Amino acid sequence: MMTGVSPDVPLSKSEYKSQMETLTLRLGELQRECYSRGIPVIVVLSGPSASGKGLLVGKLVMSLDPRGFRLHTQSSSTNDAQLHPFFWDFWRRLPPKGALGIFMDNWYRPLFHRAKRFKSATAQTDWFRRINAFERQLADSDYAFAKFYLHVSKREQKKRLKKLAADPNTSWRVTKRDLIMLKRFDRYSKNADLVLESTHTEVVPWTILPADNWRFASLTMTRTLVETMEKAVSGGTSPRAARPALTKRASKQGALRLADFDLSKSLDRDRYEKDLDRLQGKLRRLQNVAYRKRIPIALAYEGWDAAGKGGNIRRLVSGLDPRGYRVIPIAAPTGEEKSHHYLWRFWKNAPRNGHIFIFDRTWYGRVLVEKIEGFCTPVECERAYTEIVEMEQEWAKSGALIMKFWLHLSKDEQLRRFKLREKTPHKLWKITDEDWRNREKWDDYAQAVDLMLKRTNSKYAPWIVVESNCKLHARTKVLKAVVEQLEARL
Amino acid sequence: MMTGVSPDVPLSKSEYKSQMETLTLRLGELQRECYSRGIPVIVVLSGPSASGKGLLVGKLVMSLDPRGFRLHTQSSSTNDAQLHPFFWDFWRRLPPKGALGIFMDNWYRPLFHRAKRFKSATAQTDWFRRINAFERQLADSDYAFAKFYLHVSKREQKKRLKKLAADPNTSWRVTKRDLIMLKRFDRYSKNADLVLESTHTEVVPWTILPADNWRFASLTMTRTLVETMEKAVSGGTSPRAARPALTKRASKQGALRLADFDLSKSLDRDRYEKDLDRLQGKLRRLQNVAYRKRIPIALAYEGWDAAGKGGNIRRLVSGLDPRGYRVIPIAAPTGEEKSHHYLWRFWKNAPRNGHIFIFDRTWYGRVLVEKIEGFCTPVECERAYTEIVEMEQEWAKSGALIMKFWLHLSKDEQLRRFKLREKTPHKLWKITDEDWRNREKWDDYAQAVDLMLKRTNSKYAPWIVVESNCKLHARTKVLKAVVEQLEARL
Numbered sequence: 001m002m003t004g005v006s007p008d009v010p011l012s013k014s015e016y017k018s019q020m021e022t023l024t025l026r027l028g029e030l031q032r033e034c035y036s037r038g039i040p041v042i043v044v045l046s047g048p049s050a051s052g053k054g055l056l057v058g059k060l061v062m063s064l065d066p067r068g069f070r071l072h073t074q075s076s077s078t079n080d081a082q083l084h085p086f087f088w089d090f091w092r093r094l095p096p097k098g099a100l101g102i103f104m105d106n107w108y109r110p111l112f113h114r115a116k117r118f119k120s121a122t123a124q125t126d127w128f129r130r131i132n133a134f135e136r137q138l139a140d141s142d143y144a145f146a147k148f149y150l151h152v153s154k155r156e157q158k159k160r161l162k163k164l165a166a167d168p169n170t171s172w173r174v175t176k177r178d179l180i181m182l183k184r185f186d187r188y189s190k191n192a193d194l195v196l197e198s199t200h201t202e203v204v205p206w207t208i209l210p211a212d213n214w215r216f217a218s219l220t221m222t223r224t225l226v227e228t229m230e231k232a233v234s235g236g237t238s239p240r241a242a243r244p245a246l247t248k249r250a251s252k253q254g255a256l257r258l259a260d261f262d263l264s265k266s267l268d269r270d271r272y273e274k275d276l277d278r279l280q281g282k283l284r285r286l287q288n289v290a291y292r293k294r295i296p297i298a299l300a301y302e303g304w305d306a307a308g309k310g311g312n313i314r315r316l317v318s319g320l321d322p323r324g325y326r327v328i329p330i331a332a333p334t335g336e337e338k339s340h341h342y343l344w345r346f347w348k349n350a351p352r353n354g355h356i357f358i359f360d361r362t363w364y365g366r367v368l369v370e371k372i373e374g375f376c377t378p379v380e381c382e383r384a385y386t387e388i389v390e391m392e393q394e395w396a397k398s399g400a401l402i403m404k405f406w407l408h409l410s411k412d413e414q415l416r417r418f419k420l421r422e423k424t425p426h427k428l429w430k431i432t433d434e435d436w437r438n439r440e441k442w443d444d445y446a447q448a449v450d451l452m453l454k455r456t457n458s459k460y461a462p463w464i465v466v467e468s469n470c471k472l473h474a475r476t477k478v479l480k481a482v483v484e485q486l487e488a489r490l
Numbered sequence: 491m492m493t494g495v496s497p498d499v500p501l502s503k504s505e506y507k508s509q510m511e512t513l514t515l516r517l518g519e520l521q522r523e524c525y526s527r528g529i530p531v532i533v534v535l536s537g538p539s540a541s542g543k544g545l546l547v548g549k550l551v552m553s554l555d556p557r558g559f560r561l562h563t564q565s566s567s568t569n570d571a572q573l574h575p576f577f578w579d580f581w582r583r584l585p586p587k588g589a590l591g592i593f594m595d596n597w598y599r600p601l602f603h604r605a606k607r608f609k610s611a612t613a614q615t616d617w618f619r620r621i622n623a624f625e626r627q628l629a630d631s632d633y634a635f636a637k638f639y640l641h642v643s644k645r646e647q648k649k650r651l652k653k654l655a656a657d658p659n660t661s662w663r664v665t666k667r668d669l670i671m672l673k674r675f676d677r678y679s680k681n682a683d684l685v686l687e688s689t690h691t692e693v694v695p696w697t698i699l700p701a702d703n704w705r706f707a708s709l710t711m712t713r714t715l716v717e718t719m720e721k722a723v724s725g726g727t728s729p730r731a732a733r734p735a736l737t738k739r740a741s742k743q744g745a746l747r748l749a750d751f752d753l754s755k756s757l758d759r760d761r762y763e764k765d766l767d768r769l770q771g772k773l774r775r776l777q778n779v780a781y782r783k784r785i786p787i788a789l790a791y792e793g794w795d796a797a798g799k800g801g802n803i804r805r806l807v808s809g810l811d812p813r814g815y816r817v818i819p820i821a822a823p824t825g826e827e828k829s830h831h832y833l834w835r836f837w838k839n840a841p842r843n844g845h846i847f848i849f850d851r852t853w854y855g856r857v858l859v860e861k862i863e864g865f866c867t868p869v870e871c872e873r874a875y876t877e878i879v880e881m882e883q884e885w886a887k888s889g890a891l892i893m894k895f896w897l898h899l900s901k902d903e904q905l906r907r908f909k910l911r912e913k914t915p916h917k918l919w920k921i922t923d924e925d926w927r928n929r930e931k932w933d934d935y936a937q938a939v940d941l942m943l944k945r946t947n948s949k950y951a952p953w954i955v956v957e958s959n960c961k962l963h964a965r966t967k968v969l970k971a972v973v974e975q976l977e978a979r980l
Contacts, residue, residue, distance in 0.1 A: 025916070032919055054811055061812045066803055067819035067850050071812050079569060104813070169778070288659070313556055321544055322551045322561050323594070329557035335825030360557050426515070429522055 016215040023222045024063040030229040031068050031100065038097035038339070039232050040143050043225060044106050047150030048188070049178050050160045051211045053104055056150065059218040060102070060225070069100040083353045084296075085398035086110075087134055091347035094138070096339035107131055111195045128198040130397075133390050139203040140383060141341050144232035146225050147204060149196055152211035154185045256453040256463055258446060263410045266470035279479040280319030286486040287320050287356065293490065296351035296400040299482065300362040303407025304445075305435045306417040307468045308475075312407065313358055315475040316482070325356040330365065342366055342376075342384075343391055351400050362404070363388055367452050372444050385455045396460035401489055404461060405478055406449065407468040411442055501705040513712045514553040520719040521558050521590065528587035528829070529722050530633050533715065534596050537640030538678070539668050540650045541701045543594055546640065549708040550592070550715070559590040573843045574786075575888035576600075577624055581837035584628070586829035597621055601685045618688040620887075623880050629693040630873060631831050634722035636715050637694060639686055642701035644675045746943040746953055748936060753900045756960035769969040770809030776976040777810050777846065783980065786841035786890040789972065790852040793897025794935075795925045796907040797958045798965075802897065803848055805965040806972070815846040820855065832856055832866075832874075833881055841890050852894070853878055857942050862934050875945045886950035891979055894951060895968055896939065897958040901932055 011019075034041055043060075047053050061069060072093055081089035087107065095101035111127060118124040139145055152160075161178055164170045181188055200206045207224045209217035267275070290297060299316070301309045317325055328349050337345045343363060351357040366384040370376045376384070392402055418439070421431040438445070457463045464481050468474035501509075524531055533550075537543050551559065562583055571579035577597065585591035601617060608614040629635055642650070651668055654660045671678055690696045697714045699707035757765070780787060789806070791799045807815055818839050827835045833853060841847040856874040860866045866874070882892055908929070911921040928935070947953045954971050958964035 029916070054813060057812050058810075062804075062808050065800070066807055066817040066848075067800070070816065073813040310555070310557070314552075317556055318552050320548075322547050323544060323563040326560065327556040358556075426519070 010213060011215040011219070013215075016219065019219055020059075020063070020222065023219070023226055026226050027063045027222065027229075028065060030226060030233060031065050033233050034100070034144070034229055035068065035098040037233065039229075040095045040097050041100040041225075041229060041232070042095065042138065042143055042145050043100065043102045044108070044145075044147040045102065045104050045150070046106065046108050046112055046148070047209075047211065048112075048152055048157060048181065049175070050157065050164060050173070051150040051152040052160075052214060052217075053150055055214060056148075056209070056218055056221060057102060057104065059214075060221055063222055064100065069102060070095065071102045072105050074105045085350050085395050085400065087130075087394055088347060088350045090134075091344060091350075094143075094340065094344060096336070098339075107134060108195065108199075112192050124194075125198070128195075130394065131199055132201060135199075135201070135204045137343070137387050137390070138341065140387075142232070142235075143341075144228050145204045146228040147199075147206045148209055148221055148224070149192070149206055150209050150211050150217065154182075154189075156212050157182060157185065256457055256465055257450050258406075258408060258453075258465065261408055261465050261467050263408065263413070263467050263469045265467045265473050267472040267476060269472065272472040272476060275476045276315060276479070279476060279483055280315070282483050283316075283479060283486070284319045284321070286483060286490065287324055289490050290356075290401075290486060291324050291354040294353040294399075295489065296353050296395070296398065297356040297486075298351040298359065298395060298400055298402045299356065300359045300364070300402070300404040301407065302362055302364050302368070302405065303466075303468065304409040304414055305438055306414050306421070306430075307407035307409045308471045309360055309407055311471060312405075312466075312468075312475050312478055313360060316478060317358065320356070324354070325358060327358045327360060330359060330361040342370075343387060347391065350395055353399075363391065364404075364452060364456075367456075368445065368448050369438075371448055372441055385452075389456055389458065389461075392456075392458065392461040401485060402461035403482060403485060404456075404463045405481075406453070406463060406465045407474060408465050409468050411439075413469045414439065500703060501709070503705075506705040506709065509709055510553070510712065513709070513716055516716050517553045517712065517719075518555060520716060520723060521555050523723050524590070524634070524719055525558065525588040527723065529719075530585045530587050531590040531715075531719060531722070532585065532628065532633055532635050533590065533592045534598070534635075534637040535592065535594050535640070536596065536598050536602055536638070537699075537701065538602075538642055538647060538671065539665070540647065540654060540663070541640045541642040542650075542704060542707075543640055545704060546638075546699070546708055546711060547592060547594065549704075550711055553712055554590065559592060560585065561592045561594065562596075563594045575840050575885050575890065577620075577884055578837060578840045580624075581834060581840075584633075584830065584834065586826070588829075597624060598685065598689075602682050614684075615688070618685075620884065621689055622691060625689075625691070625694045627833070627877050627880070628831065630877075632722070632725075633831075634718050635694045636718040637696045638699055638711055638714070639682070639696055640699050640701050640707065644672075644679075646702050647672060647675065746947055746955055747940050748896075748898060748943075748955065751898055751955050751957050753898065753903070753957050753959045755957045755963050757963040757966060759962065762962040762966060765966045766805060766969070769966060769973055770805070772973050773806075773969060773976070774809045774811070776973060776980065777814055779980050780846075780891075780976060781814050781844040784843040784889075785979065786843050786885070786888065787846040787976075788841045788849065788885060788890055788892045789846065790849045790854070790892070790894040791897065792852055792854050792858070792895065793956075793958065794899040794904055795928055796904050796911070796920075797897035797899045798961045799850055799897055801961060802895075802956075802958075802965050802968055803850060806968060807848065810846070814844070815848060817848045817850060820849060820851040832860075833877060837881065840885055843889075853881065854894075854942060854946075857946075858935065858938050859928075861938055862931055875942075879946055879948065879951075882946075882948065882951040891975060892951035893972060893975060894946075894953045895971075896943070896953060896955045897964060898955050899958050901929075903959045904929065 045053055045057060057071065061071070070093075090103070090107050093101065093103075108131070111131075118127075135145065161174055161182060165174045196206050196208070207220065209220055211217065301313060303309055313327060317327065330345075333342075333345065346359075346363045349357060349359075366376060366388070367381055371381045395402060418431055418435060421427040453463050453465070464478075466474045466477050535543055535547060547561065551561070560583075580593070580597050583591065583593075598621070601621075608617075625635065651664055651672060655664045686696050686698070697710065699710055701707065791803060793799055803817060807817065820835075823832075823835065836849075836853045839847060839849075856866060856878070857871055861871045885892055908921055908925060911917040943953050943955070954968075956964045956967050
């Protein structure tokens with residue numbers, strides 16, 4: 001890992017300049033090539049404060065086309081981040097295809113330079129697992145990655161802080177935390193070593209840079225980035241793309257299969273009106289409690305075409321305070337969405353503390369329509385089961401209550417509804433050629449749904465199959481399920 | 491304005507229900523029609539706290555397709571807003587074409603329900619002017635607008651607050667501010683009347699709703715929205731589109747004309763190296779001061795193709811702390827950008843307090859390439875001069891330092907550079923067919939530039955024409971100008 005060990009003889013200024021010039025020229029070419037090939041590049045830079053990260057980044061960006069990168073520093077994050085799942089703040093700032101993002105404020109934020117130990121070894125290894133999963137997901141989608149850690153010795157650190165403190169123009173930069181850190185330097189170092197070791201993977205390795213030799217550090221950083229981008233640019237048949245997905249499964253939650261559900265379930269209108277009123281009232285009260293307890297709620301709707309998602313959602317929200325929920329319609333990805341990882345648009349809409357986010361179609365499109373229409377490769381689809389489970393895990397980690405509904409319908413009932421829509425003027429807009437085409441692939445979809453239920457049903461993000469031949473039954477079933485889950489939770 | 495005066499006889503429940511049903515059906519149709527025609531709809535709802543805004547919005551959204559609207563409430567704004575120009579927070583949340591945005595948290599925030607009077611009558615009328623300008627800009631771009639104010643009497647308000655305070659589940663909603671407001675109710679009312687009167691325009695009128703008759707209020711609100719959307723949908727040949735732009739001019743700043751600049755100005759390499767070093771050092775120090783004083787800085791680059799914008803920006807930033815600046819490259823608008831007002835993407839990137847935002851090409855594309863290529867109509871282009879000046883005024887209001895550079899070049903020098911680029915392998919990517927096509931329209935552009943300089947040069951956002959036949963001269967001229975402006979300001 002210590003690829004950045006400092007040479008004995010320091011580099012001369014002219015040597016540095018000449019090497020840097022060559023690298024700069026190459027970096028410019030690579031930036032343009034990554035741009036035209038749509039390869040996103042992520043640079044991570046960590047290190048203790050006053051280790052010279054600012055100086056190093058300053059040197060690095062001088063070699064970059066200033067129009068092609070974005071630098072993320074501490075100050076650009078806001079209290080918004082605290083209202084969302086941890087990785088939300090980074091997902092939303094990921095560079096689009098062809099761009100370069102430098103993260104000085106990054107997902108190692110809670111790990112390096114801790115004054116306190118973790119509560120338990122498990123808590124710590126859990127962090128490593130989560131971070132490695134995040135980076136693996138991006139690397140698997142061909143993000144180019146370079147991670148740098150700026151290493152500084154205790155003596156050097158002391159010298160730097162002293163110098164900063166002495167100058168009235170910079171003394172404000174020395175914080176109380178810095179001084180505590182200096183005092184407990186050995187513990188900090190030991191912790192940093194462990195973090196580096198545990199997150200140094202084959203795909204996303206660390207490069208350690210010596211803070212006391214900035215010319216060497218700067219050259220190493222630039223050269224490593226050049227090599228990373230060269231690899232990405234030439235890696236058309238990257239071994240990564242062929243890497244099988246982890247055989248990870250959501251915790252067992254009893255097998256769900258569409259065929260097991262009784263579609264004849266129904267509800268008469270009288271009973272429905274009464275139940276609806278009662279359940280909507282209950283949900284409204286629960287919404288207030290959830291809001292005050294700051295619990296984020298994500299409700300995901302999937303189902304057959306014409307299963308009645310729209311009407312179901314209407315009944316779900318009609319009792320709610322509109323200030324506390326949002327309905328997020330998911331259609332085919334737009335330009336900006338296409339220039340990102342397929343999960344980006346869902347992460348961006350991760351539920352906010354205290355709010356109910358309702359997804360009308362979801363991230364499961366990846367293993368349904370995208371799988372069946374061939375919009376993603378079989379390998380990508382296979383990977384998606386793991387990636388989706390991991391995303392839901394992260395949301396649940398932040399305290400989110402997640403429920404997923406499959407609105408189930410018989411093939412005959414769908415036909416009846418399609419025909420009805422074609423005959424009813426104000427419903428005509430609801431039926432398109434695509435609906436008929438999808439219907440022809442009913443069996444493929446049914447198989448994909450069963451596999452999805454099997455592989456992504458979990459305790460913290462359960463699937464609920466909703467028999468929807470009778471819409472009245474379907475509406476109260478969803479309402480009842482949400483009320484029960486909320487009551488159990490609050 | 492008082493279109494919402496309450497009827498003497500209250501509406502019966504069944505009457506309300508039947509009227510609402512008709513309106514709901516129509517609203518659904520109109521939502522789909524606005525969607526397919528790409529008409530964005532903005533609903534503003536203001537009124538004192540506890541006036542029942544939540545209830546009313548709840549009723550309204552029950553008539554809407556929940557997938558087609560977005561509700562903006564107080565809680566969705568963050569401290570980010572305080573780091574940006576006032577309207578930034580609203581521009582970034584404007585609905586895209588075809589969508590509907592309901593703003594309970596809106597730009598009337600600082601105006602209604604003030605306990606204190608404005609410092610001066612001028613301060614107040616200035617607010618009205620700014621708000622009317624904001625709404626006019628959107629209305630001119632065919633946003634459909636409906637503004638509602640929920641009026642409540644002193645007696646009713648007292649009753650409501652008492653009721654809220656009595657219930658332990660709602661007592662937390664009654665704030666100290668509410669009680670102060672009740673005490674000074676008359677002054678509040680008088681102020682609200684003035685605000686309503688001063689922002690009630692022909693294009694964007696207010697509708698006042700009676701808080702003590704919610705059925706009537708709810709019906710009026712829904713009906714007004716239906717009428718607004720109907721007008722928008724049928725308004726193919728809207729009189730608005732033909733309305734001439736305000737004949738507003740930026741404050742006189744001396745006439746600038748390209749022909750007056752001496753392109754033979756040059757600088758020798760030795761002098762350049764020295765000046766560059768000195769100026770970059772100065773700018774770096776000034777950056778620190780500007781950061782600590784929280785001054786936002788916007789530097790806008792325009793110029794002829796091959797005038798050297800890229801290299802100029804590089805020299806400008808190379809001395810700076812990269813954590814404090816951002817370079818924002820402006821290309822042809824993308825999908826999401828196209829679904830918004832043309833100024834949306836610039837407002838979204840309004841400079842953040844303490845940071846330097848550098849625009850590589852700018853909002854002036856509207857009156858240059860878009861004008862000449864016919865991407866906007868002559869009326870739209872004419873309007874743009876006013877709209878652009880107003881945007882810069884708003885940024886300046888928030889304390890921003892704005893400078894705009896036109897990198898000027900002779901036609902011969904451009905030809906020389908084009909040819910050089912074609913002959914130099916690592917510069918070949920810089921020259922495209924479009925560059926040659928633009929060159930053919932040199933005279934059109936020159937005329938458009940002169941008009942732009944004439945109409946948008948102002949004290950708070952000055953244009954600086956930079957003679958760029960000699961790149962060395964151009965680079966130091968920009969640096970010097972920025973240093974001088976900053977020194978004068980800090």
